[in-house]
Amino acid sequence: MPALLEIRGLSAGLRGRRSVTPVVSDVDLDVQAGEILGVVGESGCGKSTLAAAIMRLLVPPQVLQSGSMNFRLADGSYDLAQLPARELRQLRWRQLSYIPQGSMNSLNPVLRVERQMTDTLLQHGLTKAEAHKRSVAALELVNLEPKILESYPHELSGGMRQRVIIAAAVSMRPALIVADELTTALDVVTQRQILQELAAIRDELGATIILITHDMGVVAQIADRVAVMYAGKIAELGTVNGIFEAPLHPYSQGLIGSIPRESGQRVEGLPGEAPSPWKYPGGCRFHPRCPEVFAPCNERIPALLPQKPERRVACHLYDAEVAADA
Amino acid sequence: MTADSSSVALTNEQQTAERREVFQYVLRRFGVYLFTLWAAITVAFFIFRLVPGDPMNILLGNITRAEGRQRDAAEQEVIIARYRKIFGVDDPLPLQYVNYLRKAILGGLDLGPSFVEYPAQTKDLVFRRMPWTIGIFTTSVLLAWLVGTGLGALIGWLQRSRLSQLAVVISTLLQITPVYLVALGLIIYVGYTWRILPAGGPYARHLQPEWTWEFISSLLTHAILPMLSNMIVIGAGFTLGMRALMISVLGEDYLTFARAKGLSPYTVLKDYAFRNALIPQVTALAIIVGATLNGTFIIEVLFQLPGLGTLFVQAMGLRDFNTMQAVVLFSIFAVLTLTLIVDLALPLLDPRVRRTA
16 A cells, blocks of 8 residues: 655755755655654654654745655645645645644634634635534544633643644644644643544544654554654664564664663663764764664665564664675 | 533633723723823923023023113012012922922813913913824824834745845834934935925915815925924834844744644734734834834924924923923823823733733
């Protein structure tokens, strides 16, 4: 079955005076219909830029440099990277929704919730009554009462605001939802409730969700597959169970090793810091921090190659060709 | 059913609470208004009495010059004594202050006689001159605000275009130019060198105030340059202010979200960017009115308009503190009233103000 979203060679960066600093480099990623794909990585690894690139929400100095994003729908296929603004606008919310990072400030403080939920629906051609009905139904999905429509954002708690954003994002039953750090600002209890609601929405609407997060726990809780990002590239891609049980990439191993498991057990952290886009090292971008670094790592860029079933890794350790050379 | 009725009851309760909050807000604003008015009057009262130079001597000097003969010392003493009594300046200062407030509040705005046009009452003098100042000043500030807000919103929205960047440079230059330089420039070039528009006076010399088209058109053409000088400088400030507000709103998360929702650029601009940037811009209007009133006084003098500014300058020359105080009182009243109106209008624009203020 072809993927719902097929990203090929996607690069995005920050335009400076003379050159473009790469933030996301040459990303290939298939998102299957109906799955929840977690994208994890440390702060600054480019995961939010990837989300913004998929949503075509990059603002200068951020620029989309190259690549294609084939979005396959029942009525045809759209390359999100090339789509003209007008067509993109029609696709948004109807098929492609966004739950932003910093959801706390994503509602306009001076408009009532109803206005902010329905204005898009009205522009997508719904009548006032339909828009209202859809909004109420969407609020129900996240366990909010209809009377919240009358409120201003400042009258709501953080968790409620986050739920309103989710409700707004799913009100048109989109095929794909990109959720960027949606639980970051919430306490753990609210966080778990909202993740459960999101999983229920996926089951009920049959939506596909790309979940961007720095929190391995969140991924473990609701994702089906996970893409581990490091320094603007995908290091490893596979099922959640597969990667958690047997991470292949030394970076994934480090990430998973840093999750506290039992009380009393010492948590192993990764040595060093993630590089900023201005200082991405040559060769494999992880090699300065890698415990298993060897000869080709600082020269050759590892490709994201298939390994076991349902697994891809970008690491020379697993590349037979490189191993043969070395 | 029970759940329904209880939720309705809650809404009613909330509405009552909201109404009470609005009422308290209005009451509080009005209290602040009255207090500020009183404080300003008090400061004005004492400050003008500290200005060096005895108004009586200046008045006497004027009488002497007018009559062209020197009186002897005894006669001068008598005249000064009489005037001192009329103006009540022999009383101790605190008593003068109390009398002033008493007459102003209980005596139907009796602000004492003026020196400038003795024995005319300062109140009448101010009321006669007021329409000029209101006409020129208020209209030009409001127009400047409308134009500046629109222009600023536009160049903020198109912040990366060349034209927008050029507009910023021009606005900055105009904003830092003193208003009297702009006025003088307009008088010299538009008024005298090119002779496009009249450069001084309230209306053509040969006309009398009456409801004829000739008089009104003369009035309006004479008003263009003074209003333009005010508008250029103030408007440039409003433009830059609104641009900065727009740019900061454009960086807000809710703007990204609005774009992600697939709203048309026009809706994003109107309901999300402009709507939110407008709130501080309305407050700026009230602040700017107070800050630019003195500029208008200069403009009145330069364009020879019989407004409060020229009256103030005349009164200053005579140390006529009654008139000076009356002009200041009026200005303070106008500025504070406008601030009050803006304060009361803000909750309509910004739901958060009702709670936090």
